[in-house]
Amino acid sequence: MEPRRGLRPAQRLHGKELEGEGAGPGRGLLAAGGALLLGVFQRREPGSVLMEINTDILILGGGLAAYAAAVELRDSGREVTVVAKAPGASALNSGAWDIADSPIRGPRDEWAEWPSWREGLKEILRRQEGHPYSVLARGSGDGKFADFVAAKVRAAAEVLPLEMTEGDPLALVTDFGTVKPSAWVQASMRDADLRRWQRAKVLVLGIPGFPNFNARFLRHSLLEQQERQAKSHLDFAGSLDLEIPDLQGRVSLKPVELAQRLDREETFVAAGQAIVRYLEGKVYTHLLLPPVMGIENTRAILEALRRITGLAAAETLSGPMSVPGWRLQQAIEKFFHHRDIERLEGEAVGFDAEGRRIKSLYVHQGDQRHKVRAKAVILATGKYVGGGVARRGRWKEPVFNLPLFLQGKALRAQTLPQVSRPGVAERQPFLGAGAAINPMAQPLDADHEVVYDNLFAAGAVLADFNPAQERCAAGVSIVSGAVAARQAAAVL
Ligand SMILES: Cc1cc2nc3c(=O)[nH]c(=O)nc-3n(C[C@H](O)[C@H](O)[C@H](O)COP(=O)(O)OP(=O)(O)OC[C@H]3O[C@@H](n4cnc5c(N)ncnc54)[C@H](O)[C@@H]3O)c2cc1C
Structure with a gap:
């Protein structure tokens, strides 16, 4: 032919x-x-x-x-x-792997009542005939397909040379101060799951010269959203703009540039020590960080910040240009x-x-x-x-x-x-x-x-x-x- x-x-x-x-x-x-x-x-x-x-x-x-x-x-x-x-x-x-969100979930529902991805998947299969999940599930039964989804996502997470953690569902803070549901997230963001916070006292950390992340705006936004929740996840929030050694006086820092700088041990240890000095006499429990905590050494950075400050530390999700995406x-x-x-x-x-x-x-x-x-x-x-x-x-x-x-x-x-x-x-x-x-x-x-x-x-x-x-x-x-x-x- x-x-x-x-x-x-x-x-x-x-x-x-x-x-x-x-x-x-x-x-x-x-x-x-x-x-x-x-x-x-x-x-x-x-x-x-x-x-x-x-x-x-x-x-x-x-x-x-x-x-x-x-x-x-x-x-x-x-x-x-x-x-x-x-x-x-x-x-x-952004750093999150969303698996399925219910097409009928209201955006303002209680975080504590957000459906699991399995419930979301069930709704998609019931209501959205042409959705790829509905097409691929044809002939296999909802429960079996959900197990297949769970197994494939877990396999993808396990062999990826990047640490991912699971929660069903997670209520994750974005770098814009909104909260979104997801199921898997980069490990550096795990502690920014609001569903697990109980009367948390949160310090939001900004970096002068990095306009993508406005710590004060994010703090206000979080407090506003807490007001709509019945359960008290967040007790209070403060913000700090932390000068990073070597970057003082710089403006319009790019996310990847900042992440590469933070990858250096001397930089992230110095940042941790500066936070400790600020914390003296204060009673914070959580540290919320911009999603630029390194590219190669993210795990080491988060561990060091937790160890040095004694706080639960996590990055928020990221908008574009995204270091977690990179x-x-x-x-x-x-x-x-x-x-x-x-x-x-x-x-x-x-x-x-x-x-x-x-x-x-x-x-x-x-x-x-x-x-x-x-x-x-x-x-x-x-x-x-x-x-x-x-x-x-x-x-x-x-x-x-x-x-x-x-x-x-x-x-x-x-x-x-x-x-x-x-x-x-x-x-x-x-x-x-x-x-x-x-x-x-x-x-x-x-x-x-x-x-x-x-x-x-x-x-x-x-x-x-x-x-x-x-x-x-x-x-x-x-x-x-x-x-x-x-x-x-x-x-x-
Ligand atoms: C800003 C942003 C935030 C997001 N946040 C989330 C989130 O929080 N949670 C979530 O679950 N999802 C999120 N997503 C969506 C999710 O990340 C993407 O849908 C998913 O990663 C797409 O993967 P993909 O492999 O299908 O496509 P892509 O990642 O787009 O890959 C397509 C690939 O095909 C290549 N390509 C295209 N045409 C050609 C060609 N002719 N020849 C050779 N190569 C070609 C491209 O170069 C690229 O490598 C986000 C997406 C964006 C843009």
């Missing part, structure tokens, strides 16, 4: 493809990099294929969904290659590295298919193009932030040209105002646009038929859930990543 080329016309390959085929040093980016140094490959004009990689399973994307797929495949004996162009939404994650992305990269997973940095721009089977993908890396032959492909390209969903003239999934769905229907020529609402705080339907899948995580065409037998999709790219507003985003990425990986391994 004639290979079908999936490239858009403007991106068709030209020049002599696969020049040097057979002369390459073997599979992989590192190997090819070595060959380039040795001059095995000649410099080619942009457009020719420089390197060919063969793999069993190609995971497209480098975020949480891709990670979960790689975790599922870790002992499968399959060759796995990850292709990602850049960090996506996972690198902006920690998560780095931990994912470390996992790929330690597991010897081939990692190619580049953008997939097109593909070859024969009938209903994808054969290979074309990947741009700077002015070079590579061809990755794969037996199965997992599309984990995220939504608008990652680049897996786009509206450029029309709605489309950019790599495979899959139709995008919203509320069970394929999007065609709808304009943005037709799929959005005027209120800033309203749920925005267009944020739910994505690829529709069947229970095997296979993407569907506009007639709800499977498009390619060896293509699977996972994560934020999926249709009919809104990762920005529904509080189930990390759970959906992890669970769908695991399902997609299982199914991909099954078609080899």
Whole structure:
């Protein structure tokens, strides 16, 4: 059968493809990099294929969904290659992994009465037919599916080289002073769970020159919210702007810059000692910190602050730009590295298919193009932030040209105002646009038929859930990543 080329016309390959085929040093980016140094490959004009990689399973994307797929495949004996162009939404994650929040929970309900994620999941399965959880749960029964979700999230947390802790549910403080439910959180934030606070006396710590975190505003916001609770979680709150050695007089400090500075032992120990001096004669029980407590040494920093001050210390969740998100992305990269997973940095721009089977993908890396032959492909390209969903003239999934769905229907020529609402705080339907899948995580065409037998999709790219507003985003990425990986391994 004639290979079908999936490239858009403007991106068709030209020049002599696969020049040097057979002369390459073997599979992989590192190997090819070595060959380039040795001059095995000649410099080619942009457009020719420089390197060919063969793999069993190609995971497209480098975020949480891709990670979960790689975790599922870790002992499968399959060759796995990850292709990602850049960090996506996972690198902006607040520090929490939301699994499922009830679609009928009121935002002002008592923290103590917030439902568990299992209850939230039950409501989603009952009310949201097109939600990825509902699709993936088809035929398995609610209880069994909930156990599957719990097992996959736990597995993802356990092998991640970043400490995550579980609570069901947690009531976590954000860096804006609001409180949100979640189920898993980076260990450095565990003690900022308001449900466990009993008449806490909290010192909120700001850093002069770091405008992202306003300690006084956060203190007021927390006290205001406590007033609406029947139970006294918070007794009183104070705030302190703490000068960090080396950073005095600096303005507009960037979160990552600050975190890197705090990673140094002399800096965080000095910060702890300065807090102790301030605490003299005061009766605080908790220390609430901006979410910039290091990238590499977060655990050591929190332990030192707890030891030196004698207080329960925790970071708040983070808004973008997020140091906790960066920690998560780095931990994912470390996992790929330690597991010897081939990692190619580049953008997939097109593909070859024969009938209903994808054969290979074309990947741009700077002015070079590579061809990755794969037996199965997992599309984990995220939504608008990652680049897996786009509206450029029309709605489309950019790599495979899959139709995008919203509320069970394929999007065609709808304009943005037709799929959005005027209120800033309203749920925005267009944020739910994505690829529709069947229970095997296979993407569907506009007639709800499977498009390619060896293509699977996972994560934020999926249709009919809104990762920005529904509080189930990390759970959906992890669970769908695991399902997609299982199914991909099954078609080899
Ligand atoms: C500010 C913010 C805060 C958040 N906070 C929370 C939270 O508190 N709790 C929670 O549960 N969730 C939260 N989320 C959402 C959650 O983190 C994401 O939904 C989830 O991490 C998405 O993972 P993903 O792997 O599906 O997509 P992404 O992380 O977006 O990854 C997509 C990947 O695909 C790659 N890619 C895309 N197109 C191509 C291509 N053509 N070729 C190669 N690579 C490509 C991208 O470069 C990227 O590596 C937050 C998201 C944001 C933006």
